[in-house]
Amino acid sequence: MGLKQNLHNLKEKYKGTKMAPAFNALHTFLYTPNDTAHGGTHIKSADDLKRTMNTVIMALIPCLIFGMFNAGYQHYLAAGEIQAVTGGFFSGEFWTLQNFILGFWKILPLVIISYGVGLGIEFLFAVIKGHEVEEGYLVTGMLVPLIVPIDIPWWMLIVAVAFGVVIGKEVFGGTGMNILNPALTIRAFLFFAYPTWMSGDKVWVQGAVERTKEIANGSTADAISGETILGSLAQSHHVDYSVMDMFYGFIPGSVGETSTLLILLGGLFLIFTKIGSWRIMLSAVLGALVMGYIFNVVVDAGWITETSKFYGLMSTEFWHHLIIGGMAFGIVYMATDPVTGSQTNKGKWIYGFLIGFISIMIRVFNPAYPEGVMLAILLMNVFAPTIDHYVVQVNVKKRLKRGKLKTA
Amino acid sequence: MSNDIKIKKGLDIKLKGVAEKTTERAVLSNFYTLRPDDFHGVTPKLIFKEGAKVKAGEPVFFDKSNEAVKFVSPVSGEIVEIERAAKRRIVGIKIQADKEQIYQDYGKLNVASVDADTIKAHLLATGCWTFIKQRPYDVIAKPDLSPKAIFISGYDSAPLAADLDYVLQGKEAELQAAITALGKLTQGKVHVSVGKDSSSPLAGLSGITLHKVSGPHPCGNVGTQINKIDPVNKGETVWTIAPQDLVIIGELLLTGKFNAERIVALAGSSVKKPRYFVTKIASEVATMVYDNGVEQNGNDRIISGNVLSGKQVAPNGYLGYYSNLITIIPEGNDYELFGWNKPVFDKISNTRALTFSWLTPNKTYDLTTNMNGEHRNFVLTGNYEEVFPLDIYPMQILKSCLYQDLDEMEALGMFEVAPEDFALTEFICVSKQPHQQIIRAGLDLMIQEIG
Numbered sequence: 001m002g003l004k005q006n007l008h009n010l011k012e013k014y015k016g017t018k019m020a021p022a023f024n025a026l027h028t029f030l031y032t033p034n035d036t037a038h039g040g041t042h043i044k045s046a047d048d049l050k051r052t053m054n055t056v057i058m059a060l061i062p063c064l065i066f067g068m069f070n071a072g073y074q075h076y077l078a079a080g081e082i083q084a085v086t087g088g089f090f091s092g093e094f095w096t097l098q099n100f101i102l103g104f105w106k107i108l109p110l111v112i113i114s115y116g117v118g119l120g121i122e123f124l125f126a127v128i129k130g131h132e133v134e135e136g137y138l139v140t141g142m143l144v145p146l147i148v149p150i151d152i153p154w155w156m157l158i159v160a161v162a163f164g165v166v167i168g169k170e171v172f173g174g175t176g177m178n179i180l181n182p183a184l185t186i187r188a189f190l191f192f193a194y195p196t197w198m199s200g201d202k203v204w205v206q207g208a209v210e211r212t213k214e215i216a217n218g219s220t221a222d223a224i225s226g227e228t229i230l231g232s233l234a235q236s237h238h239v240d241y242s243v244m245d246m247f248y249g250f251i252p253g254s255v256g257e258t259s260t261l262l263i264l265l266g267g268l269f270l271i272f273t274k275i276g277s278w279r280i281m282l283s284a285v286l287g288a289l290v291m292g293y294i295f296n297v298v299v300d301a302g303w304i305t306e307t308s309k310f311y312g313l314m315s316t317e318f319w320h321h322l323i324i325g326g327m328a329f330g331i332v333y334m335a336t337d338p339v340t341g342s343q344t345n346k347g348k349w350i351y352g353f354l355i356g357f358i359s360i361m362i363r364v365f366n367p368a369y370p371e372g373v374m375l376a377i378l379l380m381n382v383f384a385p386t387i388d389h390y391v392v393q394v395n396v397k398k399r400l401k402r403g404k405l406k407t408a
Numbered sequence: 409m410s411n412d413i414k415i416k417k418g419l420d421i422k423l424k425g426v427a428e429k430t431t432e433r434a435v436l437s438n439f440y441t442l443r444p445d446d447f448h449g450v451t452p453k454l455i456f457k458e459g460a461k462v463k464a465g466e467p468v469f470f471d472k473s474n475e476a477v478k479f480v481s482p483v484s485g486e487i488v489e490i491e492r493a494a495k496r497r498i499v500g501i502k503i504q505a506d507k508e509q510i511y512q513d514y515g516k517l518n519v520a521s522v523d524a525d526t527i528k529a530h531l532l533a534t535g536c537w538t539f540i541k542q543r544p545y546d547v548i549a550k551p552d553l554s555p556k557a558i559f560i561s562g563y564d565s566a567p568l569a570a571d572l573d574y575v576l577q578g579k580e581a582e583l584q585a586a587i588t589a590l591g592k593l594t595q596g597k598v599h600v601s602v603g604k605d606s607s608s609p610l611a612g613l614s615g616i617t618l619h620k621v622s623g624p625h626p627c628g629n630v631g632t633q634i635n636k637i638d639p640v641n642k643g644e645t646v647w648t649i650a651p652q653d654l655v656i657i658g659e660l661l662l663t664g665k666f667n668a669e670r671i672v673a674l675a676g677s678s679v680k681k682p683r684y685f686v687t688k689i690a691s692e693v694a695t696m697v698y699d700n701g702v703e704q705n706g707n708d709r710i711i712s713g714n715v716l717s718g719k720q721v722a723p724n725g726y727l728g729y730y731s732n733l734i735t736i737i738p739e740g741n742d743y744e745l746f747g748w749n750k751p752v753f754d755k756i757s758n759t760r761a762l763t764f765s766w767l768t769p770n771k772t773y774d775l776t777t778n779m780n781g782e783h784r785n786f787v788l789t790g791n792y793e794e795v796f797p798l799d800i801y802p803m804q805i806l807k808s809c810l811y812q813d814l815d816e817m818e819a820l821g822m823f824e825v826a827p828e829d830f831a832l833t834e835f836i837c838v839s840k841q842p843h844q845q846i847i848r849a850g851l852d853l854m855i856q857e858i859g
Binding site for chain 1: 783
């Protein structure tokens with residue numbers, strides 16, 4: 001009672017001042033406000049944007065925790081200190097304290113930077129522009145550390161987050177107004193500004209880059225390979241991860257994108273809670289499968305031979321595309337962003353399908369950067385309003401036709 | 409061909425405090441206040457000054473832009489006060505009722521034998537025209553436009569709504585007279601809808617096309633029914649009339665008296681004994697809400713109408729002109745600790761984001777007026793469609809109203825909608841956007857720009 005009353009008094013004190021949005025943002029995290037409905041429905045359903053965003057974060061937490069274990073696992077595995085996991089998903093060899101501690105201390109700073117910088121800018125904009133702090137960044141802030149390489153230098157992340165929040169979102173008017181997914185804007189910025197830290201065969205395993213430098217400086221230690229499966233495939237290298245490894249996520253990659261199993265569970269949770277669009281998820285999976293299958297057929301027909309630089313990825317069995325790289329993560333957590341995605345139900349089918357389809361296409365045809373899902377989603381973000389326009393026009397035309405029939 | 413309407417999209421909001429089917433006569437109200445705000449878009453021009461005596465059914469003011477449309481006093485008495493707001497806008501015409509009621513006698517009208525123009529003139533002169541609303545724009549019908557059809561919903565699916573089958577009992581003669589009269593005013597049909605398993609007196613009337621509706625709210629909304637039966641196209645007009653108002657129209661035609669009496673439900677979780685009252689239009693709500701109702705000075709909200717589209721009234725306020733329901737629910741002006749992330753069992757939601765109302769579809773809830781969150785930009789998509797049965801894109805039309813693109817508003821279907829059609833999308837809106845206000849503002853803009 002005391003806390004509630006004190007906070008209420010503070011809120012009244014700040015009301016109308018520049019500080020009000022900042023204070024309210026913190027206050028509303030503790031207490032749902034005492035505002036009552038006026039001028040419309042007198043009752044409101046239980047959901048607000050905070051609850052919605054919180055649901056997405058809950059779906060992301062398993063990926064984050066898995067990412068911490070996997071960071072340690074990949075590091076020690078590449079360094080030759082441990083053996084590859086042989087048991088299933090719950091194998092004790094993977095879920096060790098050693099793995100977790102390494103991953104925890106590497107990933108926690110990324111989370112702190114992402115939230116610290118991003119929310120800092122959000123607060124700043126809210127105070128300057130006098131609107132409330134919006135919840136969109138809660139999800140973005142959690143997505144960002146999950147889609148970057150673990151060894152990304154902190155300053156790069158800081159610059160990228162600042163860029164993404166300001167240019168990707170705030171200039172358009174904040175959450176709900178942006179055209180591109182902010183988390184992907186941040187990642188795309190990193191990718192184009194600092195490609196050496198966002199691709200190649202070093203950055204995906206903690207310590208690989210450092211070790212390379214040491215070797216260059218005359219160290220005799222063994223090199224650590226930090227290549228993703230996609231990277232290997234793009235260069236038609238042999239991949240020695242099993243399908244189950246890929247599905248469980250015991251593979252190198254961005255922090256949180258590797259475990260298709262947990263992403264699948266997260267996706268099902270989002271569908272069940274009705275927060276994520278099952279239409280987009282399903283159609284994106286279908287799109288990816290169709291494109292992958294077309295490439296398989298092309299390879300089977302003998303049009304592409306093993307000497308082709310596309311052979312490695314084209315010949316990958318079509319459904320494997322879903323469990324390697326960021327495909328699953330992108331489909332479940334990024335493509336379903338309601339603000340930047342298609343807004344009509346029919347449009348969602350088209351939008352999702354094209355994301356899956358184009359992702360695999362970019363993946364195969366762009367050997368320099370064999371991860372297409374980011375670019376595919378950003379591309380479709382741009383086209384989503386166009387898709388919606390044509391979907392809505394069907395309804396509009398129907399209405400016009402109905403009117404004409406009547407008067408004819 | 410089956411005339412039945414069955415909808416799947418929607419949401420039944422089950423609240424505590426449904427009115428019991430017993431009717432009491434409300435204490436006679438001393439004062440009656442006509443509120444021009446009840447008649448959207450009407451600029452009142454007074455016929456009488458303060459202190460004048462009026463009879464029940466005698467015109468008190470008319471619409472400045474539509475002089476034929478007269479608004480009559482529900483009772484006989486003295487106009488004691490003209491309440492004005494800023495710029496001298498009239499917000500209330502307060503009438504002190506006489507002990508002995510005298511009615512203006514308009515004479516009986518044999519509707520079977522007179523022509524449409526006579527009926528129209530009669531309804532306009534007697535104040536009954538005000539019960540006829542039109543779409544597009546959801547305003548009182550323009551007398552010079554002929555409707556392509558007339559829609560009457562005899563089934564109210566809104567939360568805690570008055571049971572229309574119950575309140576219309578025994579009114580067959582009045583209903584029939586009104587329907588016969590209105591039927592002459594349109595070239596088209598008179599569509600009447602009743603609940604699927606209802607025993608409504610409306611079902612037995614002649615001169616109507618009967619539809620049986622079923623499904624969740626808003627299946628009883630007349631807007632839903634229009635959309636399913638015969639949607640409004642550009643250049644067309646349809647009329648809608650509430651069945652309770654048909655009774656008043658019918659009685660006027662049969663007896664020559666404008667009898668403002670109607671049966672009103674008193675409902676809501678704050679009401680001790682929810683039940684029905686016989687009262688008059690524009691009477692003081694205090695005559696009904698305290699006896700076995702709510703606590704004096706309780707923290708409650710009194711709503712004239714239902715919880716989705718009704719208007720808040722002060723404890724010393726008056727029953728709305730079109731209301732047949734007073735809902736009283738607790739105010740929710742309190743904070744809730746971690747309300748945004750803890751599991752919710754006692755509120756309704758159409759998601760499952762740690763909200764559990766989907767587990768108990770038959771549970772009745774005690775909802776407060778709390779917003780359960782803060783106003784935000786539109787973010788989520790696809791959720792409005794789940795509760796919006798009209799063949800219209802709800803989010804797109806709302807946005808077109810916000811950026812005031814008249815062509816787009818028209819193309820997306822603004823001629824067909826009324827604010828109440830967007831009550832459910834507003835209820836479930838995660839961003840807490842005021843959908844009904846947005847639509848109303850959009851319609852007003854269209855009236856102003858297109859007319």
